[in-house]
Amino acid sequence: MxxxxxxxxxxxxxxxxxxxxxxxxxxxxxxxxxxxxxxxxxxxxxHDPLVADALPETVAALRGWDQLSPPGDAAYEALARELQEVRAENRARVGQVGRRLNRVESGMATLVATTARELAAAPGASAREKLIGIDAEWGTVDKWFAIQSAGQRFTTRYYLNALDLDRRPGQGVVRQEENRRIYLLLLSRTLWVSLGITALCLLLGYPVAHLISHARPERQNLLLALVLVPFWTSLLVRTTSWIVLLQNEGLVNDMLVGFGLIADDGRLALVYNMIGTFVAMTHVLLPFMVLPLYSVMRSIPAVHMKAAASLGASPFRAFWRVYWPQTLSGVGAGGLLVFILAIGFYITPALVGGASGELISNKIAQHMQTSPLNRELASALGVLLLAGVGALYVVYDRLVGVDKMKLG
Amino acid sequence: MDQDATRSNRPYVEFAGVCKSYDGRSMVVTDLDLEVRKGEFLTLLGPSGSGKTTCLMMLAGFETPTKGVIRIGGRSVQALPPRKRGIGMVFQNYALFPHMTVGRNLAFPLEVRGIGKTEQRERVRRALRLVRLQGLEDRNPGQLSGGQQQRVAIARALVFEPGLVLMDEPLGALDRQLREEMQYEIRRIHQSLGVTIVYVTHDQEEAMVLSDRVAVLRGGQVEQVAEPEALYEEPQRSFVARFIGENNRLHGRVASVKDDICKVETGDEVIRALRVADLREGDETTLSIRPERVAVQPEPGLYSNELDASIEDMTFLGDHLRIRLGVCGGTDFIAKIPNVVGHGAVLEGDRIRIGWTPTDCRALNVDDEKDA
CATH class of the missing domain: 1.20.5 (Single alpha-helices involved in coiled-coils or other helix-helix interfaces)
Incomplete structure (x- = not known):
């Protein structure tokens, strides 16, 4: 130009x-x-270079190790030397290395800390004798495997863990032991819960949007405002109010007992579980379904239903063949919006979900904020979540067509 | 084709004492009585607010009368919802379903009635041929022009062969040329099918082209129902005379009455008029004279009514001459004379004589000049 x-x-x-x-x-x-x-x-x-940077020679010495029996002397010597160097340079770093190794093999944190402390005064002629003298675990394959595994700068370990898989020495990739399989369950639960919440929002939101779009113009503004007013309230407040309503001594249970529908000692557990997650999340996400639906419904001429009736269609048929298909773009937009929001929701499940209502985002937050930190695993889970949503988006586009959506 | 054989004089559609009010206070339709014969094309004509669309909606079943009965085929339809009345309807904005092809749109009423797929296809084909849109089954409504969309809408209202078709100002959204074309299309379709059609419009020319009979509505009541020619030549009410075609209006008072003829005093003149309304001596009246019945510079004594007039202006319109005259104190009197040799004799500003016969001058009820 x-x-x-x-x-x-x-x-x-x-x-x-x-x-x-x-x-x-x-x-x-x-x-x-x-x-x-x-x-x-x-x-x-x-990318996880912490161990590689702290114990470079040890890692180098382990290159090519067959993982079937304890490594050669070179490895023991390198480890002994480097542990002491690291301790001398910065004591805290020993702890860091230990915890990082602990991710691969439980117990490494304590083992490394103890070993580093006692090496200087350890009895033994060779490094091997000294190390095994401090703790017999240094003679096993597992502990050295941890160092080799954690010593890789670039690794797929976190993705494997995120899918409940792991590498074991001499076995390659295997499934985690039963009591350690949590992520696939969480990912699948998050997926199904989000789908369920989307469906519930559609079921509840469709009639509301229909009502608003057919109300008199003066009423429409008021009704829309009522849908939007919750946004003026903090999400935390909205979520915690559900606790007040749903808890054991909450309003809902009190009402049910008052009407004699349940016994006083048979109160329903409505919060700190999946029910709490479902209810609170649907409540929070409902406006995101109502608004796109309303916008689409508004553009459907009222005369269409009259035309359908004049052509002989019953109210149900007229709805199903003439009205519903014309609202599909709104259903798609609202559905996609609610689903994507639900799948990443964190605060609400954290507050009202308890253990059975926990979703993947809560685990990600836990790995980012609570000790023992595992930001690498959190990142891997985040990437998986992103990839999952991306894949669903592509499928949705193929089936429905993103350009057919109307967000308002 | 002997059209009388396909039509009967029993009323097919009947409005009996129908009243409609939306708010309980003001009446949109008052005591309306109307009959539609089987196979006829009847137009409800009137200005906005005349209640014509409301009547159509009550006939369709989308509104219920506050009082009175509506009958189709002799049976009251009070309890029947629109889908059970066996009517086809064409709306002003076509109301074609945008998410279906033309073929699916047309097949919709057939599907609803449980008609098989092969039969559906055949009927859709026939309906499209009727409106001269063969082969367009797979187009989407959005791909069609306005005229084509309207034809599809008409085809859809006819494809399931209803006994009654209602049309609510279907040509309102079209430009003039297309509108005229479609008027002839609709007329042709009616003549080929012979189905009863009730049509609503505010355009009196359209009503005249299309209809067997026209019902002129005003303020929720029927002013007159008649064939187009009768409405034009023999209006019974001053509103009808004013609404249909052009007419001249003179106000006056009845001086005397003898049989059909009454003498009306207007300004300085006394005019002999045909007594159409129920008038007595001393009543006020509005006289209606069609512009083409006014003779300019007639032979003296030829017409019982002869008045002085001044020429305000003249317009040459090819096949006729339109002269605006000052008569009886007013300046809006129109005379239309065909372009025949011999009428070059009058010029603007001239004072001339004009005349008309008593039969061409109808004494009607006083016109309130509203609802233009």
Whole structure:
């Protein structure tokens, strides 16, 4: 694009450059708050150099190890030397290394800490004798496997863990032991719960949107406002009010006991479980279903139903053949919106979900915030979630067509 | 084709004492009586607010009369919802279902009636041929022009062969040329099918082209029901005279009455008129004279009514001359004379004589000049 010239003869910034300059702040903002964190999440899920940086020689010595019997002397010597170096340089780092190793093999944290402390004064002629002298575990394959595994700079271990898989020495990739399989269950539960909540929101929201779109114009504004008012209240407040309503001594149980429908000592557990998650999340996400539906319904001419009736259709048939198909784009938009929001929901399940109502996002948050931290695993889970949603989006696009959606 | 054989004089559709009020206070339709014969094309004509659409909606079943009875085929339809009345309806904005093809739109009423797929296809084909849109089964309504959409809407209302078809100003959204084309299409379809049609419009020319009979409505009541020619030549009410075609109106008072003729005093003149309304000496009246019945510079003594007039202006319109005259104190008197040799003699500003016969001058009820 050529630049225009002012009367004085100097060219102005070309329109393209000007447009870019206006968009630049937003672009930088999105890069900083969206693209960069996502890139970091991807990196974190595969890049774990902590052990490799702390014990480089040990890791090098373990290269090519067959994992079937304890490694050669070179490994023992390298470990002994490096552990002491690390301890001398920075005591806290020993703990870090230990905890990182602990992810692969339970007990490593204590083992490494103890070993590092006692090495200086340990009896024994060779490093091997010293180490095994401190703890016989140094003579087993498992502990060395942990070092080899954790010593890899780039690893697929976190993705494996996220799918309830693991690598065992000499066995390759295997399923985790029964009591450690949690993530697949959580991922599948999150998926089904989100689908269920989407379905429930559709069931409840469709009639509401229909009512609003057919109300008198003065009423419509009021009804819409009522749908939107909850957004003025903090999400935390809305969620915790459900606790007040659903808890054992809450309003719902009190009412049921008062009407004699249940016994006083047979109160229903309505919160801190899946019911709590379902109820509270549906409540919070309902407006996201109502609004796109309303917007689509508004554009359906009322005369269509009259035409269908004049052609002989019963009210049900007229709805199913004429009205419902024309609302599908709203159903799709609202459904997709609610589903994507539900699948990543964190606060509500955390507050009212208890254990059975826990979703994958709660686990991700736990690995990010609660000790023992495992931000790498959290990242892997996040990437899986993103990939899952992305895949569903592609399927949805193929089936329905994203360009047919109307968000309002 | 002997059309009388397919039509009967028993009323097929009947409005008996029908009243409609939405709020319980003001009446939209008052004491309406109307009969539609089987096979006839009847138009409800009137200005907005005349109640014509309300009547159509009550006939269809989308509104219920506050009082009175509506009968189709001799049976009251009070308790019947629209889908059970056996009517086909064409709406102003077509109301074609956008998510279905033309073929599916047309097949819809057939599906609802449980008609088999092969029969459906055949009937759809025939319906499209009727409206001259063969082969367009697989198009989407959005791909059609306005005229085509309206034809599909008409085809859809006819495909299941209803006994009664209602049309609510279906040509309102079309441009003039298309509207005229579609008027002839609708007329042709009616003549080929012979189905009873009740049509609503505010366009009197449209009503005249299409209808066997026209019911002129105003303020929720029927002013007159008659064939188009009768409405034009023999209006019974001043509103009808004013609404249909052009007419001249003179106000006056009845001086005397003898049989059919009454003498009416208007301004300085005394005019002999045909007594159409129930008038007595001393009553006020509005006289209605069609512009083409006004003779300009007639032979003296030829017409019982002869008045002085001044020519305000003249317009040459090819096949006729339109002269605006000042008569009896007013300046809106119109005379239309065909373009025949010999009428170049009058010029603007001239004072001339005009005349008309008593039969061409109808003494009607006083016109309140509302609902233009």
């Amino acid at each position: 050529s630049s225009r010239k002012k009367a004085g003869g100097r060219p102005l910034l070309s329109p393209r450059l000007r447009a870019l300059a206006l968009v630049l702040p937003l672009l930088l903002f999105i890069l900083a708050t969206f693209v960069a964190p996502l890139a970091e999440m991807f990196r974190r899920s595969v």
